[in-house]
Amino acid sequence: MKAALLYAPGDLRIAEVPRPEPGPGDVLVQVEIALTDGTDLKTYRRGHPLLLTEPPARFGHEFCGLLDGRRVVAANSAPCGECDGCLRGEQCRDLAFLSGAYAEWLVVPERIAAVNLHDVPRGVAPEVAAMVEPLACCLRGVERAGIAAGDTVAILGAGPIGLMLAACVADAGGWPVIVGGREERRALAEEFGAEVGDGGSADVVIEAAGTEHAWSDAVELVRPGGTVVMFGGLPRDTRPPVDAYRLHYEELTVRGSFHHTPQTVRAALVFLASGAYPWERLVTHRIPLDALPQLFAAPPVDLLKAAILF
Numbered sequence: 481m482k483a484a485l486l487y488a489p490g491d492l493r494i495a496e497v498p499r500p501e502p503g504p505g506d507v508l509v510q511v512e513i514a515l516t517d518g519t520d521l522k523t524y525r526r527g528h529p530l531l532l533t534e535p536p537a538r539f540g541h542e543f544c545g546l547l548d549g550r551r552v553v554a555a556n557s558a559p560c561g562e563c564d565g566c567l568r569g570e571q572c573r574d575l576a577f578l579s580g581a582y583a584e585w586l587v588v589p590e591r592i593a594a595v596n597l598h599d600v601p602r603g604v605a606p607e608v609a610a611m612v613e614p615l616a617c618c619l620r621g622v623e624r625a626g627i628a629a630g631d632t633v634a635i636l637g638a639g640p641i642g643l644m645l646a647a648c649v650a651d652a653g654g655w656p657v658i659v660g661g662r663e664e665r666r667a668l669a670e671e672f673g674a675e676v677g678d679g680g681s682a683d684v685v686i687e688a689a690g691t692e693h694a695w696s697d698a699v700e701l702v703r704p705g706g707t708v709v710m711f712g713g714l715p716r717d718t719r720p721p722v723d724a725y726r727l728h729y730e731e732l733t734v735r736g737s738f739h740h741t742p743q744t745v746r747a748a749l750v751f752l753a754s755g756a757y758p759w760e761r762l763v764t765h766r767i768p769l770d771a772l773p774q775l776f777a778a779p780p781v782d783l784l785k786a787a788i789l790f
C-alpha cells in the first residue's frame with residue numbers, strides 16, 4: 481500500500497510499504513480520507529520527540545475510514561484508565577497514540593479501538609467526521625476554561641483550531657473574539673460565531689497560536705480576576721515571560737489544556753453531526769496522497785486543512 485513516511489524534518493516521502501498487521505484487539509481501518517493539521521505541520525518542520533524517534537515514521541492522525549463496511553472515526557489516543565491522572569479524573573499521564581493516517585490502511589490499537597473508535601453518524605461527510613479529534617481538543621479547552629454565560633472569550637489564533645474553539649465557546653454561551661491571524665482566516669470568524677477584535681479585558685483568554693509570544697500576550701489581555709487557558713503547546717523547556725504582578729495582585733487564573741478525553745471525543749462527534757457550524761469550510765484543499773510532500777513543503781497561503789483523498 482501507499483503511505484507517507486517522515487524520514488527527518490522537511491523530508492516526507494510517499495512510499496510503497498506492507499499493509500500493517502493488526503495485533504490482538506487492534507482493528508485495521510481502510511482510510512477514506514485524512515486531514516492535515518497544524519500539529520502535523522509543526523512535526524514536519526521541527527520534528528517531534530514521540531513521532532520521530534525511529535525514522536522513517538508513519539505520519540498523520542486525523543482520518544475517516546471503513547471497518548467491516550461501516551464508516552468510522554477514531555481519536556488518535558486513549559487514556560490508560562489506571563494512572564494517577566486517570567484515577568483523579570484528570571488528563572491521562574500515559575496516553576497511547578496512533579500515527580499513520582496518511583496511508584491507505586491504518587491500525588487502530590486495541591486501547592483506542594475500545595474507547596475512542598466510533599461509527600460516523602449518517603449524513604456526516606467523511607471530511608467533516610475526520611475533524612472529531614481536533615474538535616474534541618477544543619471542547620476540552622472550553623471545559624478547562626470554565627466559561628460562564630455571557631463571558632467575553634478572546635481566542636489567540638485564527639487557524640482551524642481557533643475557529644473550532646470559537647464555535648465551542650459560542651455553544652457554551654460565551655462571546656468569542658478572534659484575535660490576530662491572517663485576513664483571509666479572520667473572514668471566516670463570523671461563520672463560526674465569533675467577532676474579530678483586540679480581545680482586551682476579556683473575561684477569558686484562550687491561547688491557541690502555540691507561540692511563546694502568544695502565551696505572554698494571553699496574560700496581558702485578560703481582565704483582572706480573569707482566566708487564561710494555555711491551549712497551544714510549546715517545545716519542552718520553553719519558559720515564556722509572564723507578568724507576575726498581574727498573576728498575583730490581579731488574581732489571574734492560568735490553566736493548561738492538553739488533548740481530549742473520551743467524553744469530549746463523543747461530544748465532538750455529536751457537535752459535528754449537528755451541522756450547527758459550517759465545518760466543511762475548514763477544508764480548503766483536496767489532494768491525492770502523492771501531493772502531500774509538496775503541500776507540507778510549501779503550504780498555500782489560504783490553507784486551513786487539506787483533505788487527502790484515497
Ligand SMILES: [Zn+2]
Nearest residue numbers: 560563566572
Ligand atoms: Zn492514564
